[in-house]
Amino acid sequence: MRADALKNHEKIVEAAAQVFTERGLDAPIDEIATRAGVGAGTLYRHFPTRDDLIDAVVKSWMSQIDAAADEAIASDNSARDTLMAWFETYVTRISRNRGGPAKITSAMGNTDSPIFSKCETLRLANDRVLSRLRERGLLRDGVESLEVCRLVGGVAVVADQAALSPESVSSMLSVLINGLIDEK
Amino acid sequence: MRADALKNHEKIVEAAAQVFTERGLDAPIDEIATRAGVGAGTLYRHFPTRDDLIDAVVKSWMSQIDAAADEAIASDNSARDTLMAWFETYVTRISRNRGGPAKITSAMGNTDSPIFSKCETLRLANDRVLSRLRERGLLRDGVESLEVCRLVGGVAVVADQAALSPESVSSMLSVLINGLIDEK
DNA sequence: ACCTGAACACCGTTCAAGT
DNA sequence: ACCTGAACACCGTTCAAGT
Numbered sequence A, B: 001m002r003a004d005a006l007k008n009h010e011k012i013v014e015a016a017a018q019v020f021t022e023r024g025l026d027a028p029i030d031e032i033a034t035r036a037g038v039g040a041g042t043l044y045r046h047f048p049t050r051d052d053l054i055d056a057v058v059k060s061w062m063s064q065i066d067a068a069a070d071e072a073i074a075s076d077n078s079a080r081d082t083l084m085a086w087f088e089t090y091v092t093r094i095s096r097n098r099g100g101p102a103k104i105t106s107a108m109g110n111t112d113s114p115i116f117s118k119c120e121t122l123r124l125a126n127d128r129v130l131s132r133l134r135e136r137g138l139l140r141d142g143v144e145s146l147e148v149c150r151l152v153g154g155v156a157v158v159a160d161q162a163a164l165s166p167e168s169v170s171s172m173l174s175v176l177i178n179g180l181i182d183e184k
Numbered sequence C, D: 001a002c003c004t005g006a007a008c009a010c011c012g013t014t015c016a017a018g019t
Helices: A003-023 A029-036 A040-046 A050-074 A079-094 A100-107 A116-135 A145-162 A166-180 B003-023 B029-036 B040-046 B050-074 B079-094 B100-107 B116-135 B145-162 B166-180
Strands: none
Touching: A003 A029, A003 A040, A003 A050, A029 A040, A029 A050, A050 A079, A050 A100, A050 A116, A079 A100, A079 A116, A079 A145, A079 A166, A100 A116, A100 A145, A100 B145, A116 A145, A145 A166, A145 B100, A145 B145, A145 B166, A166 B145, A166 B166, B003 B029, B003 B040, B003 B050, B029 B040, B029 B050, B050 B079, B050 B100, B050 B116, B079 B100, B079 B116, B079 B145, B079 B166, B100 B116, B100 B145, B116 B145, B145 B166
16 A cells, blocks of 8 residues: 555544544545545545445444443443443444444344444444353343344434433333343 | 315325335435426425425324224233234334334424324324233333333334344344333 | 426535546 | 546425416
């Protein structure tokens, strides 16, 4: 890769991160190109589809997910508290940009989506948390990680699109958690 | 209203119902106008926003919702079976057109959405089913109808956008139901 | 009073011409 | 090898001209 191409690549990702934050994941591509100071064609050369661009932007804040999962696993809190803290982190992360929950949750389990690997990171982190609780005998049988990601993602999508308060989200997550934990 | 205006109104709603079924609720407005045989301006005169048009189309199949709720209430099935049948009907109805779950669920509880009254129909029908189960002592405390509509709607949104199978939907609804019923 | 459709605006995407 | 930006396509929305 030539030096100017590399530089442009960086500038585009940086601009995209800004624009996505301000205007959501559906923001005009052209504004990103302008903000990055490159022509539209250059942007398309580096990122043929919007999803490729999203993938590049999401990359940076996905690593924090693993740390959050580790923290949830380490704690000796009740299953309820563990799941609530973890799910709230999950929702917050994927909701960082408007349109994020829908984009990420609908790509979940879809192998040929450009952002599939990011979804896998999420799914595997979630699986680790669930597995830990299962070991402790706190989870109902037959709950699958992918399914839980979709349920929690569904809550995030609705909250994102209807601009719901964090309290509404917690309250919805609470119902989900009731459905997941084994109360003996 | 003049006779030709009335006729056009009907033709537009009819065309919209067709086009929405074929191409989803985000289908090009212009195709609806063409199919109805009217100019774009005429369509906009009758329905200033897309939501106004959606409202008119949704009207017809919303009445069936009340019947489904009545049926759910009348049965002496277990809380689980009652809710599963009702939620599946709920999801099917709002998923009739692609994009329907997102449109309807994000308008839920939003007083100044053009389709608010349709959402109220859904919410009230759901409330009747929940109330009946609560009377029988089968429901956990503190579950609100609006919240349940959003949770079930969230499942429908994800299923719609990720093209999930009916089995996946049932399985997700099952988790929700676990979280709603009081197992003593 | 209502309708038409050309016109404008906006945005995604491509590609000929440049360096 | 990579970049630019004009050009094209598509679609939403308006409005002057018509009946």
